Amino acid sequence: MMFKSISAIAACLAFAGAAHAASCGNTSAGFEAWKPEFAKEAKRAGVKSAGLQALAQASYATRTxxxxRNQKSFRYSLPKFMQIRGADTIVAQGRKRKARSPDFYAALERQYGVPAGVLIAIHGMETAFGGFxxxxxxxxxxxxxxxxxxxSEFFAPHAIGALKLVDQGAITGATKGAKHGELGHTQFLPGNALTYGIDANGDGRxxxxxxxDALASTANFLRQKGWKPGQGYQEGQPNFAVIKQWNAATVYQQAIAIMAARIDG
Structure with missing residues (x-):
């Protein structure tokens, strides 16, 4: 289980305010000069040698x-967004996945209070159930x-989180994820992965x-963010506010709630 002490979490999150010690830039021109500056901040935040080496080897991610600069899908109407993201397919496959592994999802709900439909909808939306x-x-x-x-301030604690995950052996500098640095089956931002990650299969990592591990970590994130077991999660209901903690786009939140209800049936 990857729980951190309160002081360690606070240090990581507080790092955002220190990010300006290293000068930001809007092109690749200053990136290599910036990395040693940021390394000093990372070291003060507790990043060790493996994480610092991964930082030194990092490349400017032009595609990122x-x-x-172009996240236009979140500007679609809800029906268009659900069509583009394949909501009907996610629901159909999600129902099958729940039916194949009822004990697994029931155990997660008993422990964290989060219904299967919510976890399955997030899993399907984020990576097509681990397909990509x-x-x-x-x-x-x-x-x-x-x-x-x-x-810069938003992503700085997640950069520190990523480097600490390297230190812990949870990822390496070569680990692949989404273009904004999200990782794994449900696309955790690294700072959240560091804080809410769970070793659910008991293999020691x-x-x-x-x-x-990914779905248990997702359930843990939602529970720690205030999920109320047994309460509703549609718009206007108590747990919809917790779905907002997962993704800030209103259309995404609405889609997850709708698909989850259809999966839970």
Whole structure:
């Protein structure tokens, strides 16, 4: 189980405010000069030699910057978004997955209070149930977004999280994820992975590319963010606010709630 002490979590999250000690940039020109500056901040935040080496080897992620500037799918109407993201397919496959593994999802709900439909909808939406978990270096992507001036403060703690995950052996500098540095079956941002990760299969490590660990970690994230067992999760109901903690886009939140209800049936 990858729980961190309160002081360690606070240090990681507080790092966002220190990010400006290393000068951001809007092109690749200053990236290599910026990395040693950021390394000093990372070391003060507790990153060790493996994480610092991964930082030194990180490349400027041009495709990540392009993706960050063009997130147009979240501007679609809800029906269009659900069509584009394959909601009907996610629901149909999700029902089958729940029927194949009822004990697994029931155990997660007993422990964390999160219904199967919510976890399955997130899993399907994020990676088509693990079918595609990304083709970008997690470390390079998240470090690039921290260097980029647009949202440095948001991504800085996640960059520190990624480097600490390298230190722990949960990922390497070569681990692939989404273009914004999200990783594993349900696409955790690295800082959240560090904080909420669970070794659910008991093999001694948290592996977000293992479905059991990833879904337990997702359920743990939602529970720790305030999920109320037995309460509703549609718009206007108590747990819809917790779905907002997973993704800030309203259309995404609405889609998850709708698909989850259809899966839970």
């Amino acid at each position: 910057i392009a993706a960050d 978990m990304g083709d970008s270096s997690v470390v390079s992507a998240i470090v690039t977004l921290t260097y980029d001036c647009r949202r 948290v592996d977000f590319y293992n479905q059991t």
